[in-house]
Amino acid sequence: MQLLEIKACLSCHKAVKGRTDKKFCDDYCRNNFNNQQKAETTNYARNIIFALKKNKRILESILGAELITRTTKERLLSKGFLFKYHTRMHENKQGNIYYYCFEYGYLALENDWYIIVKRNEEA
Numbered sequence: 001m002q003l004l005e006i007k008a009c010l011s012c013h014k015a016v017k018g019r020t021d022k023k024f025c026d027d028y029c030r031n032n033f034n035n036q037q038k039a040e041t042t043n044y045a046r047n048i049i050f051a052l053k054k055n056k057r058i059l060e061s062i063l064g065a066e067l068i069t070r071t072t073k074e075r076l077l078s079k080g081f082l083f084k085y086h087t088r089m090h091e092n093k094q095g096n097i098y099y100y101c102f103e104y105g106y107l108a109l110e111n112d113w114y115i116i117v118k119r120n121e122e123a
Contacts (some may be wrong), residue, residue, distance in 0.1 A: 010037075051085040052101055059104035063116045073112035 004104035007016045016022050058079045062071050067102040076083075086099040098105040103119040 048085065051082050052087060055081055055101040056104055059116055061108060063104065063118060067118065069116050070109075071084055071114055071116060073114060076106075076114065078115055 007022070009016050009025040009029050010023050012025060012031040014025050016025050016063065039098070044085045058076065058081045061079075062075070063068065063069055083099075088100045088101050090098045090100065092098065096107055098117065100119060105117045105119060107117070109115060109116040
């Protein structure tokens with residue numbers, strides 16, 4: 001007489017019936033297990049993307065309909081701007097480094113002032 005090995009679902013730990021190589025009792029448990037496995041890296045990326053989009057909205061709101069404007073570091077920080085997150089850097093011919101959050105950029109000036117610009121789409 002051969003004993004059957006009862007396998008447990010990797011997600012809910014209920015008995016799995018069916019094929020011998022089956023690991024989950026249903027699609028819900030399979031999806032839940034796989035989502036839990038990816039959650040840590042997914043949350044990390046999601047948080048960075050959220051910070052980048054928030055930075056973009058802040059720069060956009062300060063710039064408004066203008067082509068260029070000035071603001072203070074204090075104003076940016078008070079709106080929740082996170083300087084460590086940007087999508088790219090651009091050095092102009094004068095050697096100034098602009099940091100961009102998508103199409104909106106900023107350049108640090110003296111005394112905690114910043115220039116805010118919108119990237120020209122043809123550039």
